[in-house]
Amino acid sequence: MEENIIQVENLSKSFDISSKEPGLKGTLKHFFKRETKSIEVIKNINFGIKKGEIVGFLGANGAGKTTILKILCGLIHPSQGRLSVAGNLPYKRRSNFLKNITLIMGQKQQLIWDLPPIESFYLNAAIYDIEKFEAKKRIKKLSDMLEIEKELYIPVRKLSLGQRMKSELLAALIHKPNILFLDEPTLGLDINAQRNLRKFLQIYNKETDATICLTSHYMKDITSLCKRVLCIHEGCLTYDGRLEKLLKKISPVKDILIICKTDKDAKELSNSGFNIKNQNQKEITITIKKDSIKSTLNNIFNKFEIEDLYINEPPVDEIIGDILVKEKV
């Protein structure tokens, strides 16, 4: 059996957080006697990730996804548990480990703001002990793939968000890391830029067999990149498995779009006790359980004049949105 490149056992992380009541009284109280409490943000989590896998971390804001990524890349120390990433203890931050990983945070940048990105790329190349000639080759290849050849010589502050994000990606990948931790990599990007970035990540994964751990609130990122997802809710791992299995498990329903022949049929259909999701004149979308499709359709065809009919899965975004709100998967 193939060994896991990332192995996490009973991982927990607590933060000490001080709280303050509002108003002058609260301020004075806070000044003289600060109340701190320990909050467990990651609770006894276990999982393993194999080389080359692309795994998505799902969860609402504050669920603990980013904290897990920060622990895995060695940025913060775990409070409890055992973990191994590429055979290393990440928080020791040994040089050979750091040369194997990268972390990209959508809202944080490492490029030097007032200089063109090429300067940061060469700096990173030197930091990762990459020869200048080799660095040049890699910059050329990655900039071609990311389509940012022209932007390499423009100061970062003058680049658009999408161009900046691509440059960040190039800076983070110049040392050919085997493990990528991506925290909201498409944050703030337009649809085209998001699509290009996803395409690039797919190619990178295919070409280098790199392992990718990804968090994103854009469900398209998850659905187009990740076969496997880990759902985190209030610091606990509530699901670990294939995305499609999750969708089946939590969404045993289908959407049926029915186009009625007459307004009268549409009106009667809408008053027949079905779970109406949408109605637009003669077009009605109802949601029904998968196991009752046949009987429901028979019933509809017998009672109403139907012009056309489409059976669809509910949009994935909608289902995953529900997961983020619901406690259990």
Added chain:
Amino acid sequence: MFNLNKNKLITLLKVQYSNMLEYRVEIALWAISGIIPFFMLNIWTNNNLNESINLSNVMLSRYFLSAFFVRQFSVVWVVFTFEEDALLGKISPYLIQPLNPFFRYFAQHIAEQITRFPFAIIIALIFFLINPESIWIPNLSLFLLACFSTFFSFLIQFLIQSIIACFCFWTEKASSIERLLFIPTLFLSGLLAPVISFPEYVKSWIYLTPFPYLIDFPANILSGNNTNIISGFFMQIFWISVLFPIFKRTWSLGTKKYTAMGS
């Protein structure tokens, strides 16, 4: 822990120098803002205070000009940038690179000093135009010794501020601790007055602290004033070797506390 080599250092310096050149006007203003020794010179000479320490006007002028130069090439602000970077989570990407982030700050300081150099020379030329009797050319060996002691002074200050900066991992507002050190640094370093002018009871203990080796010692070497060069260098190296392990330990403990806030 540090993973530094020649190639990394040179590239860091080149990139930071390019970056600093983007701020050349700002740096020129910083250089001008460092003219406090000239104000002090004015106060000293106009009140004939130099007579009390047996230092001629010319030697005093040279001392304060040297103090200006030493200050220009040893000024440190790492605690403020590090504090901002730590609190906003900006150091997160640097922490997972195989190079201690402090080298970035170190390179920033050196690059900034190189950028300051021409402005400092212009200010010195203006000073000589106003005070032509103060013109002097230090001999090469003294000049080199002054350069070394200025660099050591910079290292001492950089290490002190870096240790304080590491307190960001615990207190979040570590720069306020640095402000506590600002007053002794201002008064005891020789920026406002040569340490030789201090009362005997102050001189009896002040040389045991790092402060006189920050401005007074290098400025005395450069200006050709009497100073004990061997004991001065010994004390500078002593303080560097005391502060460096403290910095290493504080850094190591601090990064364990890092929570990557804001990222």
